[in-house]
Amino acid sequence: MSAQHNQPPLKIDIWYFSATGNTARIAGVIKEEYVRLGADATLIDITPYTSRNAGVIPGSGDLVVLGLPVHSWRAPRVVREWLATLQGHGKKIALFFTYGGFGIHPAHETTRSLLENQGFSVVASAEFCGSHTFNLGGWKAMEGRPDQSDLEIARAYAEQVLCRFTGEDCRTLGEMERTSHSDEFLDSIEEFRFRILTQMPARQGSCTDCGRCVRCCPTGSMDPETGRAGKDSCIACLACVVACPDHLISINDMSESWSYKLRTEGVTEEEMRKKKSRFYL
Numbered sequence: 618m619s620a621q622h623n624q625p626p627l628k629i630d631i632w633y634f635s636a637t638g639n640t641a642r643i644a645g646v647i648k649e650e651y652v653r654l655g656a657d658a659t660l661i662d663i664t665p666y667t668s669r670n671a672g673v674i675p676g677s678g679d680l681v682v683l684g685l686p687v688h689s690w691r692a693p694r695v696v697r698e699w700l701a702t703l704q705g706h707g708k709k710i711a712l713f714f715t716y717g718g719f720g721i722h723p724a725h726e727t728t729r730s731l732l733e734n735q736g737f738s739v740v741a742s743a744e745f746c747g748s749h750t751f752n753l754g755g756w757k758a759m760e761g762r763p764d765q766s767d768l769e770i771a772r773a774y775a776e777q778v779l780c781r782f783t784g785e786d787c788r789t790l791g792e793m794e795r796t797s798h799s800d801e802f803l804d805s806i807e808e809f810r811f812r813i814l815t816q817m818p819a820r821q822g823s824c825t826d827c828g829r830c831v832r833c834c835p836t837g838s839m840d841p842e843t844g845r846a847g848k849d850s851c852i853a854c855l856a857c858v859v860a861c862p863d864h865l866i867s868i869n870d871m872s873e874s875w876s877y878k879l880r881t882e883g884v885t886e887e888e889m890r891k892k893k894s895r896f897y898l
C-alpha cells in the first residue's frame with residue numbers, strides 16, 4: 618500500500634520517549650517504513666523534560682505515532698502528566714510500547730483512555746519486546762531484544778496503521794483488556810523500582826562535564842554540579858547511565874532481585890525469551 622495517490626504525502630509525526638534506546642529503535646524502523654511507503658514522517662524525541670511543553674503538540678503532522686516504554690505497567694508518569702495537558706482535536710494517534718517481558722496490559726487501555734479524554738482518536742496499539750532497563754544492573758530479561766523478528770512486526774504494524782491514517786480503514790482501536798487494578802494500586806507499584814535501585818545514579822570521579830547526562834534526563838533530576846540524581850524526582854529510567862560516554866554513572870548491582878522477580882512472576886527465562894511482539898487493531 619502507498620500513502621500517495623496523486624496527493625501530497627501524509628505528514629506523520631512519530632513522538633517517542635526512550636531512556637535506553639529500545640523505543641527509539643522501533644520508532645526509527647516505523648519511520649523508515651513510512652518513508653518507504655511515500656509518507657512524510659518525522660521523528661520527535663520527547664524524552665528530555667525540555668522537549669515536553671505543557672499544552673504544546675510537537676510537530677506539524679495531523680497524524681501521530683506515540684512510542685513509550687512501559688514503566689510499572691503503564692506509560693511513564695512524566696509522559697502521562699504531559700499528555701493530560703494536550704488537546705487532540707480529533708487527531709489520529711497510533712500507540713506502541715516497548716517492555717521488558719513483564720506486566721504490560723494496563724499500559725494500552727490506560728493510555729488510550731487518557732488520550733481519548735484529551736480528544737485524540739486512538740487507531741491502534743502495539744507492544745514490542747525490549748531488553749529490560751534493569752539488565753543494566755544485572756537482570757537478564759529480554760536480552761538482545763528488539764531483534765529482527767520484532768523489527769519485522771514493527772514494519773507490519775506501520776503498514777496496518779497507515780490504512781487507518783489514510784481512512785482506507787476507518788476503524789479505531791478495538792476493545793482492549795481492562796485492568797482490574799485501581800489507580801491507587803497502580804500508583805503504589807511504581808515504588809517497587811526503588812526497592813531494587815537502592816543506589817540512585819551517581820557520577821563516580823571527575824568527568825569532562827559534557828552535560829549529556831543532564832540533557833537526556835526526562836525529569837531534570839540529574840544535578841550537573843554533584844552528578845547525582847535527585848531522590849524525589851528521579852524515575853529510575855537509567856537514561857543518564859547509558860548517556861555517559863565514559864561510563865561514569867553507576868547504580869547498585871540488582872542481580873539478586875532477578876531470580877526473585879522470576880519467582881514472583883511465575884515465569885522462566887526460557888518462557889520469557891519466547892515472548893513475541895504483537896499489535897492490536
Ligand SMILES: Cc1cc2nc3c(=O)[nH]c(=O)nc-3n(C[C@H](O)[C@H](O)[C@H](O)COP(=O)(O)O)c2cc1C
Pocket residue numbers: 634635636637638639640641685686687688689690691715716717718719720721746747748749750751810852853854855
Ligand atoms: C522504572 C521502570 C519500570 C519498568 N516497568 C516495566 C514493567 O512494568 N513491565 C515490563 O515488562 N518492563 C518494564 N520496564 C522495562 C522497560 O519497559 C523496557 O526495558 C523498555 O523497552 C525500555 O525502553 P527504552 O529503552 O526506550 O527506555 C521498566 C523499566 C523501568 C526503567
Ligand code: SF4
Pocket residue numbers: 818833834835836837838839845846847850851852853854855856857858
Ligand atoms: S537521573 Fe533518574 S530520571 Fe534522570 S536520567 Fe538518570 S535515572 Fe533517569
Ligand code: SF4
Pocket residue numbers: 820824825826827828829830831844860861862863864865866
Ligand atoms: S555524561 Fe558523563 S562525562 Fe558527561 S557530564 Fe555526565 S558524568 Fe560527566
